[in-house]
Amino acid sequence: MAKKEKQQEKHQKDLEKQSNEVEDTKKYTEILSRVINEGEEVFKIKKITLFLSACIAGLEIGFSYLLICMLYFLLGGSVDEQVIFKLFGLAYPLGFVLVIMGKSALFTEQTSVLALPVLNGQRTFLEMLSVWGWVILGNLIGGILFVFFIGAMASELSLFDQDTMAKIGIHVVDHKYWVLFLSAISAGWLMGLLTWLLNTTVDVLTRILIIFIITGTIGFIGFHHSIVGNLEAFGALLYSDDVSLIDYLMFLLLTLVGNGIGGAIVVGLFKYRIFESNKK
16 A cells, blocks of 8 residues: 555656646746747837837936946045946946836847747848847947037036046956957846846836846946947047047947847847747
8 A cells, every 4th residue: 555655646746747847838938928029029110219219228228327437436546446346236227227117229138039039930130130230220329429418517517527437438448359259248148138037027126126136247247238338438439548449349349249149149049949849
């Protein structure tokens, strides 16, 4: 009788395990479906609307840059510079919260979202590149406008000076090309995961916490985010002789491509392949 009871108990555990695996697969499929649908909706937006939304995102992400500059200016001279750079992780999330919760179009948030409909056969690779192009252009223009705006106003409000903008930009740009590229891939990977995690919940506070944790990690480690980095590098281009136009453009190229690879390939492709393997 004892042997039979053990067999029944083992059989029951096996059934529970199978049930949990089926439930996990369903949850994974539901998340993937939501991300794919989100990407499909982006493809349907008119290009001019998408461009204007991207410009707004470039402006809004500027508030992360504003806080970073203020933090550096306030603590400079009294706190070790490397510690200040780590504290950027506390200031980094604000712009992302404004952009993501406000539904503006941010390139690094769109990478994996737009890649999944392509992987699913709903859209073409060229369509994805077209949307990316409009979003990137809008993000960069919005960011550049914010740098001009805050560069002229910050000293008048005693927030920080132009020398602060130059030092932060030099710190961001002054790396070997392969370091910038791999760092940008890492940042894109985390941003792709952010998009995935945000589709697991609808609770506002939970979503804000997720944004804070992921983007705060990017800021703390110092991974290179192309859109925030655009403001930082452009500030140095304006107010420092140490950053040339070539330096600025190479920085943009490496970080944009790196972010795209991190979000679209590392997250989009891997997540989708897991889904494909689960179907077999």
